[in-house]
Amino acid sequence: MPKILEDESVLPEPERGAVPGAPTGALTPDVASPTTAGAAGPGAAGRRADSPDASDIPRPRADTRGTVDSPADPSLATAGSAGPNAPRPRGVPRVAWLIGPALVAGVAYLDPGNVASNMTAGAQYGYLLVWVVVLGNVMAWLIQYLSAKLGIVTGRSLPEVIGGRVRNAWGRRAYWLQAELVAMATDLAEVIGGAVALNLLFGVPLIWGGLITGGVSIALLMLQSRRGPRTFEFVIIGLLAIIAIGFTVGVFVAPPDPAGLVAGLVPRFEDTNSVLLAASILGATIMPHAIYAHSALSRDRFARSAAQSAAGSAGRHPARGLRPQGTRALSSWFRITRGTGAPELLPGSATEVPTDTLLRATRVDVTVAMAIAGTVNLCILLLAAVNLAGVEGTDSLEGAYAALEGSLGPIIATLFAVGLLASGLASTSVGAYAGAEILHGLLRVRIPLLLRRLVTLVPALAILALGFDPTMSLVLSQVVLSFGIPFALVPLVALTAKAGLLGRWRNHWLTTTAGIAASIFLITLNGVLLWLVLSGG
Secondary structure, eight states: OOOOOOOOSOOOOOOTTOOTTSOTTOBOOSOOOHHHHHHHOTTOTTOBTTOHHHHTSOOOOSOOTTOOOOOSSGGGOOOOOSOTTOOOOTTSOHHHHHOOHHHHHGGGGGSHHHHHHHHHHHHHHTTTTHHHHHHHHHHHHHHHHHHHHHHHHHSSOHHHHHHHHOOOHHHHHHHHHHHHHHHHHHHHHHHHHHHHHHHHHHOOOHHHHHHHHHHHHHHHHHHHHHHOHHHHHHHHHHHHHHHHHHHHHHHHHSOOOHHHHHHTTSOOOOSHHHHHHHHHHHHHHSOHHHHHHHHHHHHHHHBOOHHHHHHHTTTOOOOOOSSOOSOOOGGGGGOOEEOOOOOOOOTTOSBSSOHHHHHHHHHHHHHHHHHHHHHHHHHHHHHHHHHTTTOTTOSSHHHHHHHHHHHHOHHHHHHHHHHHHHHHHHHHHHHHHHHHHHHHHHHOEEOOHHHHHHHHHHHHHHHHHHTOOHHHHHHHHHHHHHHHHHHHHHHHHHHTTOHHHHGGGSOOHHHHHHHHHHHHHHHHHHHHHHHHHHHTO
């Protein structure tokens, strides 16, 4: 793994009341966001930032409905709306309007690879591996929160931060190569999953199903580029609701045995193959591209406007997202550009909403997303444990669909296939977004999402055209993912523990310890997965 340079000093924090990046003792400007303007009261303009009157005397508020409270330390952030792309209307709960990026990133935890792993585990071992799904979900919460925190506090994604610290050009290229292979393996599984779903629902040949899945994902990416991240979030969340309904209804029709469910919470294995499946479940759950994507989604969602970023970072370049603004000519969809790298902003100065408020909302966002993902994954395993255990031919998605149709009826089987289709469509869009961010952050080359989507469709379509078994292709794609977990997880834990990068929002030592423990466990178990696959065990 390329060496990540250490910070030798901690960035000084601005004085209370000062604009981040402004000279010490500078006058607080008489220009503020709607919240601060309404809260400062008369006579606030022109006070010195280090004056006691400017920071210690409580300021009266008029009507604070629909506003975001000021942070405990106002020197590192300004209050305002939820971002230039997401102004919060009056009367909407503040936290409810700030959630969204984790729900989009959480779609990665419900992709067709997860479906295949959980269905196989439930069909072969019943309730034995319930504990693996629960444990993986708990670790995923910590990992996704750290990724979002990095994007919010620094205004940069994980690939951008790593790309700025690995100074050796060949080191960056090597790191990009493994990350790109991981993203392509993820994309492969998602396109194949969508193709299989279309085949089950409508009898569409797999190759045409892959083309349709790719075409829909292109439409979703064009929506994200033209309408911004908030609209993209709404669409992905809608698909997430379809996924949840499609995969959970069967559990209510044929509920699991409570005693067996409780027994499955006890960590244990039965044989070598159960270890293999446990590693596959975790490999399909802790996905490297979701770690890269979540930091970028949080950055883009809450990025400040160019003028505010310039003022807040003392002349540094504003953070730039992946999305183009406004209507663009067709040629611009295929234009490749090379940037100078991500800007380095003071910790906490990259967003309009106070950083502490955003992090509180992010914890809620991640909790909701992981609760949904964990529940759906558990329901998939339980659905298979109740209805597919001991049934021949359920080692493939097609066989599982046929078995569900035979035991629970065509409605439940159709809902399962619809959930699989929504899973493929949503996750392939997020995967393409992550891949574009990986390329831009590490190599400082910006390829439009549309062009990237067209290029990455080729391997998936080739596998479908050559007639490879779709379910086996899904399983093998999860093996490739296991290679990328250490390269995303270890830098994430290390970087979020640095005061020089995150300032006062760096990890508590307990958080870092938990992150290290999760990293060791996941790396070890994925190493077991690779050994078992390569040795034929």
